[in-house]
Amino acid sequence: MRRATTERFHTIVVGAGSGGLTVAVGLARLGRQVALVEAAEVGGDCANTGCIPSKTLIELSRSVARRPPEQRGQAAREALAETRRRRDAVRAHEEAMLAELSGIELVRGRARLARGERTTPAVLVEGPDGRERQLEAGRVVLATGSRPVVPDSAGLDAGESAVDGALTHATVFDSIAPPAHLAIVGAGPIGCELAFAFARLGSRVTLLEAADRVLPGEEAAASELVRERLEVLGVTVLTDTSARAHDAAAGTLEASRAVAGAAAEAITIGAVERVLVAAGRRPASQGLGLEAVGVRLDGRGAVIVDGAYRTTAPGVFAIGDLVGGEHTHVAHAHGRRLVRYLTVPLPLLPEGEHGRVTFTEPEVGQVGPTLAELRRRWPDPILAVQRVNLADTDRGLTMGLQGGFVQLVALRFSGRLLAATVVAPNASEILPLLTAARRRGLSLWRLHRLEVPYPALSEAVRMAADAFVFASLPRLLEELKAYARWRWRRGPGG
Amino acid sequence: MRRATTERFHTIVVGAGSGGLTVAVGLARLGRQVALVEAAEVGGDCANTGCIPSKTLIELSRSVARRPPEQRGQAAREALAETRRRRDAVRAHEEAMLAELSGIELVRGRARLARGERTTPAVLVEGPDGRERQLEAGRVVLATGSRPVVPDSAGLDAGESAVDGALTHATVFDSIAPPAHLAIVGAGPIGCELAFAFARLGSRVTLLEAADRVLPGEEAAASELVRERLEVLGVTVLTDTSARAHDAAAGTLEASRAVAGAAAEAITIGAVERVLVAAGRRPASQGLGLEAVGVRLDGRGAVIVDGAYRTTAPGVFAIGDLVGGEHTHVAHAHGRRLVRYLTVPLPLLPEGEHGRVTFTEPEVGQVGPTLAELRRRWPDPILAVQRVNLADTDRGLTMGLQGGFVQLVALRFSGRLLAATVVAPNASEILPLLTAARRRGLSLWRLHRLEVPYPALSEAVRMAADAFVFASLPRLLEELKAYARWRWRRGPGG
Numbered sequence: 001m002r003r004a005t006t007e008r009f010h011t012i013v014v015g016a017g018s019g020g021l022t023v024a025v026g027l028a029r030l031g032r033q034v035a036l037v038e039a040a041e042v043g044g045d046c047a048n049t050g051c052i053p054s055k056t057l058i059e060l061s062r063s064v065a066r067r068p069p070e071q072r073g074q075a076a077r078e079a080l081a082e083t084r085r086r087r088d089a090v091r092a093h094e095e096a097m098l099a100e101l102s103g104i105e106l107v108r109g110r111a112r113l114a115r116g117e118r119t120t121p122a123v124l125v126e127g128p129d130g131r132e133r134q135l136e137a138g139r140v141v142l143a144t145g146s147r148p149v150v151p152d153s154a155g156l157d158a159g160e161s162a163v164d165g166a167l168t169h170a171t172v173f174d175s176i177a178p179p180a181h182l183a184i185v186g187a188g189p190i191g192c193e194l195a196f197a198f199a200r201l202g203s204r205v206t207l208l209e210a211a212d213r214v215l216p217g218e219e220a221a222a223s224e225l226v227r228e229r230l231e232v233l234g235v236t237v238l239t240d241t242s243a244r245a246h247d248a249a250a251g252t253l254e255a256s257r258a259v260a261g262a263a264a265e266a267i268t269i270g271a272v273e274r275v276l277v278a279a280g281r282r283p284a285s286q287g288l289g290l291e292a293v294g295v296r297l298d299g300r301g302a303v304i305v306d307g308a309y310r311t312t313a314p315g316v317f318a319i320g321d322l323v324g325g326e327h328t329h330v331a332h333a334h335g336r337r338l339v340r341y342l343t344v345p346l347p348l349l350p351e352g353e354h355g356r357v358t359f360t361e362p363e364v365g366q367v368g369p370t371l372a373e374l375r376r377r378w379p380d381p382i383l384a385v386q387r388v389n390l391a392d393t394d395r396g397l398t399m400g401l402q403g404g405f406v407q408l409v410a411l412r413f414s415g416r417l418l419a420a421t422v423v424a425p426n427a428s429e430i431l432p433l434l435t436a437a438r439r440r441g442l443s444l445w446r447l448h449r450l451e452v453p454y455p456a457l458s459e460a461v462r463m464a465a466d467a468f469v470f471a472s473l474p475r476l477l478e479e480l481k482a483y484a485r486w487r488w489r490r491g492p493g494g
Numbered sequence: 495m496r497r498a499t500t501e502r503f504h505t506i507v508v509g510a511g512s513g514g515l516t517v518a519v520g521l522a523r524l525g526r527q528v529a530l531v532e533a534a535e536v537g538g539d540c541a542n543t544g545c546i547p548s549k550t551l552i553e554l555s556r557s558v559a560r561r562p563p564e565q566r567g568q569a570a571r572e573a574l575a576e577t578r579r580r581r582d583a584v585r586a587h588e589e590a591m592l593a594e595l596s597g598i599e600l601v602r603g604r605a606r607l608a609r610g611e612r613t614t615p616a617v618l619v620e621g622p623d624g625r626e627r628q629l630e631a632g633r634v635v636l637a638t639g640s641r642p643v644v645p646d647s648a649g650l651d652a653g654e655s656a657v658d659g660a661l662t663h664a665t666v667f668d669s670i671a672p673p674a675h676l677a678i679v680g681a682g683p684i685g686c687e688l689a690f691a692f693a694r695l696g697s698r699v700t701l702l703e704a705a706d707r708v709l710p711g712e713e714a715a716a717s718e719l720v721r722e723r724l725e726v727l728g729v730t731v732l733t734d735t736s737a738r739a740h741d742a743a744a745g746t747l748e749a750s751r752a753v754a755g756a757a758a759e760a761i762t763i764g765a766v767e768r769v770l771v772a773a774g775r776r777p778a779s780q781g782l783g784l785e786a787v788g789v790r791l792d793g794r795g796a797v798i799v800d801g802a803y804r805t806t807a808p809g810v811f812a813i814g815d816l817v818g819g820e821h822t823h824v825a826h827a828h829g830r831r832l833v834r835y836l837t838v839p840l841p842l843l844p845e846g847e848h849g850r851v852t853f854t855e856p857e858v859g860q861v862g863p864t865l866a867e868l869r870r871r872w873p874d875p876i877l878a879v880q881r882v883n884l885a886d887t888d889r890g891l892t893m894g895l896q897g898g899f900v901q902l903v904a905l906r907f908s909g910r911l912l913a914a915t916v917v918a919p920n921a922s923e924i925l926p927l928l929t930a931a932r933r934r935g936l937s938l939w940r941l942h943r944l945e946v947p948y949p950a951l952s953e954a955v956r957m958a959a960d961a962f963v964f965a966s967l968p969r970l971l972e973e974l975k976a977y978a979r980w981r982w983r984r985g986p987g988g
Contacts, residue, residue, distance in 0.1 A: 018948075029964075046948070051888070051892075051948055051949055052888060052891070052892060052949075055889070055892035055893075055949055056891075056892040056894075058892075059892055059893050059894070060894075066560060086891060086892065086894070089891075090888075090891065327947070327948060328948040328949075329945065329946060329947055329948035332948070333945060352945070354945065355945060355947050356947060357947040357950070365947065394545070394546060394584075395549070395922075397546070397550075397580060397583075397584065398545075398546060398549035398550040398552075398553055398580065399549075399553050400550075400553070400554075400580070426920045426923050428889075428946075428947050428949075428950035428952070429920050429923040429924050429950055429951060429952050430923050431947050431950075432927055432944060432945065432946045432947070432950070432952045432955075433926055433927040433930065435945045435947075436927065436944060436945070439945070450926060450930060451823060451827060451846070451848065451849060451926065451929045451930070451933070452823060452922075452926045453821070453823055453849050453850060453851040453859065453922050453925050453926070453929075454512075454540070454545055454821060454822040454823035454826070455545055455546075455549055455822075455922075456851070456922035456923055456925075456926070457923060458922070458923050458926045461926075470523075
């Protein structure tokens with residue numbers, strides 16, 4: 001392996017996903033010379049294997065489900081092909097945008113950090129042709145994202161493509177046709193979203209989840225509704241159930257189901273054509289030579305950073321999934337903030353709570369902790385919980401909506417919003433308001449004055465705030481006492 | 495006619511629509527004795543002939559349009575029947591709620607104000623049995639809403655039911671089946687919404703509008719897109735065209751079309767089964783004896799009120815469409831504010847700009863003036879206009895969206911939001927954030943920090959703010975100069 005001479009840049013960005021692109025493009029627009037290193041495709045998980053193809057397929061699957069049965073097979077294949085077309089269009093668009101920007105050099109290959117001539121580590125890139133390049137810069141930004149966790153079980157290791165081994169979200173969109181029977185291991189956001197999509201495309205779907213409910217990170221009422229909807233679509237949902245082994249030749253998936261107060265029960269699921277592993281993601285912090293240059297990781301493998309995304313190594317920054325961000329919009333926010341910091345090195349404002357949405361039916365949105373988490377962190381009597389069912393809003397009525405709700409959790413008396421849950425067909429459009437309210441420390445007294453055009457589902461937000469106000473007003477003194485007791489115990493910073 | 499003795503209440507509310515119900519229920523919950531006078535159905539226009547049936551039919555018509563042609567006729571009749579069922583369910587729900595509240599007496603009949611024993615006028619109610627009751631109270635709240643404007647032309651006067659004369663939004667939902675050919679006079683919000691609904695139900699629809707575009711009160715780009723969508727659905731759109739006469743027997747509608755620089759062209763539209771008049775609404779201020787007790791009207795027939803909804807007659811208040819509110823959520827807001835004022839008679843905070851949404855495809859939402867109005871009111875160089883197409887957001891891409899946009903208009907430099915337009919499938923859920931931002935005087939510098947879960951169409955709001963920030967930053971001094979010049983000319987209150 002020959003090594004060329006050292007190439008110098010203002011900044012080296014490792015990873016061309018949502019976070020890395022944001023930093024590279026932001027700095028290049030400000031006139032900096034940036035090297036953007038990417039081993040796979042520009043666009044990262046989001047554009048290539050994550051949000052873009054999954055949300056496209058979810059959208060297209062709805063119209064497939066409406067077709068007469070005899071047309072569904074062909075329509076499903078077309079939906080998968082169209083999903084790939086839109087994904088490739090996004091990638092082409094992003095590559096074209098990069099090519100246009102004079103300040104960015106896209107360096108293809110695997111990056112590894114090493115001590116260089118400066119304090120800031122050098123980045124060695126092994127290109128597809130086997131040649132290694134040595135890049136140096138005043139700052140290195142790591143944005144390598146995350147990788148699917150694949151269980152270490154027989155037949156459940158991920159294949160390299162859509163045709164062999166277990167599928168992951170990285171390969172599933174390359175399927176030419178929906179499998180006759182798809183077993184999905186893991187009912188987190190990705191597992192649930194794809195269970196809806198493939199069930200609508202015509203696959204028989206079996207969804208396995210080790211926890212006692214689907215979407216175990218969300219409000220229990222949301223999990224219940226999503227499970228009900230999955231079952232209406234014909235998905236077999238097995239909770240408390242872990243996959244053990246998959247025999248592709250026999251088409252069987254072995255699993256074990258926890259039974260309260262008894263030995264686990266062994267289950268064999270037959271006639272499984274493909275298995276999709278969606279058992280979570282972990283930061284892609286391996287193989288980068290991080291330890292060698294002093295970048296420290298936490299117990300989950302995430303890179304440890306401070307409020308300005310500085311790692312423990314000088315001149316090295318990290319953002320996005322790699323630091324535990326877990327969402328495209330979080331990586332994007334990190335990238336924007338880091339550009340600000342690298343340009344104007346004053347302290348950044350606190351990052352603020354991030355919202356999240358799972359694109360199931362209905363969509364499940366959350367900002368702030370779930371109620372169960374809040375009850376662990378706060379004394380229960382200080383929490384005011386208001387839930388409004390969407391069926392009780394006038395828009396819900398005109399839509400004939402069944403299920404779905406808005407839940408606001410606030411401090412009693414002061415009404416400060418601690419958390420909000422939106423389970424609605426368009427939760428993703430309702431959440432930004434609540435994320436902004438949460439970040440600005442708004443109270444339900446203020447949301448009580450929210451104007452919602454009539455009729456919209458967002459009315460449920462105002463109705464929940466109304467309920468808080470009408471419950472608090474007649475007993476204001478009691479509410480104040482409850483609040484003051486807690487304030488006094490916790491001190492003003494509580 | 496016998497007159498009973500005078501009955502006394504804390505408050506008399508005339509009109510049991512959105513505004514009147516809000517006041518009556520609000521006061522009753524606070525322990526006041528309220529008389530609620532209603533000549534027609536509880537729920538007012540919104541529940542009986544407005545938002546509830548129209549939004550229900552719009553929703554149901556979508557699935558009718560997806561049916562194979564041979565099933566559409568039956569499906570359309572079912573959609574109309576289901577619309578009536580949901581409308582009646584809302585009415586029954588509201589009547590039951592009223593019956594439960596001990597503080598409200600529902601008085602059926604037509605109200606007329608007259609000088610009584612007190613300063614506050616008395617309310618005389620002629621009941622359906624011909625008996626007249628005389629009600630008195632310390633305060634009278636007028637909430638009689640508005641009535642459709644019906645042109646004074648042959649055959650275009652509204653019938654009393656769905657079977658004869660021209661239809662209005664008050665009678666159209668009683669149709670048993672969609673007309674084979676429906677001519678709609680007026681392409682404002684109601685005309686456009688119902689054009690979509692009936693076209694999807696299978697009617698041939700001709701839409702006539704005297705102005706040069708549909709939705710003439712909205713942004714021109716919104717009008718253009720809505721017209722395009724109407725035409726794709728097969729609706730014939732005739733702008734610059736006024737209906738002149740309808741001959742029901744011959745099935746012809748005579749109209750005249752303005753031609754630039756020439757005489758108007760006469761048009762005859764044939765094979766018209768029904769005509770729906772949707773030529774606007776005017777405040778229902780007639781026949782209430784308002785003049786006799788000193789309640790003054792403006793030129794448009796709206797009751798003149800001050801910031802606390804006080805009319806020019808002592809003890810008489812007016813809210814909602816009757817004062818020019820024009821939207822259910824505005825009447826509701828007036829009602830809530832008036833309850834506050836009647837309970838705690840301190841000055842109210844300013845009402846704040848109201849948003850509005852038309853439920854076409856896509857929905858058209860607006861808060862603040864249109865760009866054309868702003869350009870009349872502000873010197874053009876001080877306005878910063880940013881428009882982002884939804885097709886350029888990632889959610890738009892995954893949805894395969896064509897058309898639709900978010901437009902923000904702000905002051906240069908300060909970035910204060912003056913107006914926002916959202917033309918999107920769920921504009922009604924995106925607008926509350928922008929209405930709140932407009933009311934709180936937020937700037938695009940702040941909306942630039944908005945967090946939107948990925949991928950959601952609301953990203954266009956942040957992208958528009960981004961565009962403002964990136965355009966302003968490199969030329970901040972120039973922007974400041976432009977802003978200061980204008981400030982200096984207008985003074986700080988400008």
